[in-house]
Amino acid sequence: MIYAVANQKGGVGKTTSAVNLAACLADTGAKVLLIDLDPQANASSGLGFRDVTGPTIVDVMLDGAPMSSAVLSTRIPQLDIVPSSPDLSGAAIELPQRDGREYILKQALTEVLPAYEYIFVDCPPSLDLLAINAFAAADRMIIPVQCEYYALEGLSRLMETIRGVRNHLNPGLGLAGLLLTMHDIRTRVSTDVVTEVRRHFPDSVFATVIPRNVRITEAPSYGEPVTRYDPQCAGAQAYIAAAQEVIARG
Amino acid sequence: MIYAVANQKGGVGKTTSAVNLAACLADTGAKVLLIDLDPQANASSGLGFRDVTGPTIVDVMLDGAPMSSAVLSTRIPQLDIVPSSPDLSGAAIELPQRDGREYILKQALTEVLPAYEYIFVDCPPSLDLLAINAFAAADRMIIPVQCEYYALEGLSRLMETIRGVRNHLNPGLGLAGLLLTMHDIRTRVSTDVVTEVRRHFPDSVFATVIPRNVRITEAPSYGEPVTRYDPQCAGAQAYIAAAQEVIARG
Numbered sequence A, B: 001m002i003y004a005v006a007n008q009k010g011g012v013g014k015t016t017s018a019v020n021l022a023a024c025l026a027d028t029g030a031k032v033l034l035i036d037l038d039p040q041a042n043a044s045s046g047l048g049f050r051d052v053t054g055p056t057i058v059d060v061m062l063d064g065a066p067m068s069s070a071v072l073s074t075r076i077p078q079l080d081i082v083p084s085s086p087d088l089s090g091a092a093i094e095l096p097q098r099d100g101r102e103y104i105l106k107q108a109l110t111e112v113l114p115a116y117e118y119i120f121v122d123c124p125p126s127l128d129l130l131a132i133n134a135f136a137a138a139d140r141m142i143i144p145v146q147c148e149y150y151a152l153e154g155l156s157r158l159m160e161t162i163r164g165v166r167n168h169l170n171p172g173l174g175l176a177g178l179l180l181t182m183h184d185i186r187t188r189v190s191t192d193v194v195t196e197v198r199r200h201f202p203d204s205v206f207a208t209v210i211p212r213n214v215r216i217t218e219a220p221s222y223g224e225p226v227t228r229y230d231p232q233c234a235g236a237q238a239y240i241a242a243a244q245e246v247i248a249r250g
């Protein structure tokens, strides 16, 4: 099952959710692959991969390298990663010229698909061709929604884009759910956003809400998911529960 | 003076900084224009403009409409806005085919330039052609840097891009400074990031650090800058001080 973790709004917890959900699912014994499709390569550094010298997703997307050539194992048993690099930002300008430009990721994934039960794709904050490649390849979308006002604004546009992708590129694309993140029980804004999102998308919101939690902010500097850095903290427990929901939503 | 407020990292406070700095400078009596160059149109909604029916930046960038046709006055005297709309996300795919594609914004601005002392451009979280248009048009860059680990990662790449733009597109492009945002005195991560950034970029960091402040999160839902919503709060006071630094850095 391939999940695209996406939202064009920036800083809503896409990378944090992709890294931690992938790690949690690997901890259940399933074989998991995390693909970093963002030129900022935050998912890569969040798992301890900085300045990777070998092949990355850039070689796969721009030069046709096989996906397996870019796969690296992580310190988490059962979790592999395909790292990114800043050179990926050339893709937004180079990809538009190519035939079948929306299906490059989907085609590259066919080679490794049988080896993994779950594949997570961490998307950049855009609706550009990199993001469209992830939507065209995915079976399901997971949409992190930060519990703040600006994050509400782009949701209906994102849903429209998904409908467009389903009609033209990927008829099987489903929505695993909207995952509310950085919820701060002390602020009225958080409560308002949760209410709004549950009202607009009644059947599509994960029951689990990820709290704002400083341990989540600290974990990437150690190159670890929060479920390794501080497994008992509220952030880790929330991602463990969310991963269970991902499995249940199937 | 044209300022591009940019950082490809998402959610670091670009829109919040563009809206509040523009409002603070307008409060000093200067004539200010804010251009929303993000398809999410957060700067527009942050000033109360939702679902705009007339011309937007999309008409200017994609159809050659004059910039003045898209200018609207805001509730803040001296502050005008050119709003955005989700249709701008078509630009990332349409712009690459055009001649002079990097200078479309710069050319469109010549018409309104004499009317404003300050122009702020709120950039999307990317280094795509929309962002490059802003860099090619700007006199100065303002780079918001969230006081969190992931936000540190992309800075050197951003500086490389600015050098590239200066060499090929806009020799006069300067750096007004790095503006540290969402600083939380209770967390070690924040202090570490401030130290790192001041060490890597000794002369380029604003003295003012914007604190994490819940009033800043609330203000957009009222369509107001925090300097109107709650002028005495720590967030508003910090942006007022940062605006003074923008004036002083000239």
Ligand SMILES: Nc1ncnc2c1ncn2[C@@H]1O[C@H](COP(=O)(O)OP(=O)(O)OP(=O)(O)O)[C@@H](O)[C@H]1O
Binding pocket: A009, A010, A011, A012, A013, A014, A015, A016, A017, A038, A040, A042, A123, A124, A125, A181, A182, A183, A210, A211, A212, A213, A214, A216, A217, A218, A220, A235, B008, B009, B010, B011, B125, B148, B149, B150, B151
């Ligand atoms: N639940 C949380 N509590 C506290 N901080 C969080 C939480 N989730 C994410 N963060 C922090 O918020 C910032 C933004 O999160 P993240 O980078 O995962 O978002 P993103 O959507 O991937 O951003 P981008 O749009 O740049 O890809 C990061 O510094 C991250 O550590």
Ligand SMILES: Nc1ncnc2c1ncn2[C@@H]1O[C@H](COP(=O)(O)OP(=O)(O)OP(=O)(O)O)[C@@H](O)[C@H]1O
Binding pocket: A008, A009, A010, A011, A125, A148, A149, A150, A151, B009, B010, B011, B012, B013, B014, B015, B016, B017, B038, B040, B042, B123, B124, B125, B181, B182, B183, B210, B211, B212, B213, B214, B216, B217, B218, B220, B235
């Ligand atoms: N100093 C602050 N304190 C608390 N919240 C803040 C602060 N600055 C910004 N925010 C909130 O953090 C979120 C991200 O800020 P903002 O949208 O301005 O970032 P951005 O860089 O423009 O995001 P994008 O990459 O999507 O364009 C918003 O919900 C905003 O209200």
Ligand SMILES: [Mg+2]
Binding pocket: A014, A015, A016, A038, A042, A122, A123, A124
């Ligand atoms: Mg990310």
Ligand SMILES: [Mg+2]
Binding pocket: B014, B015, B016, B038, B042, B122, B123, B124
């Ligand atoms: Mg913004």
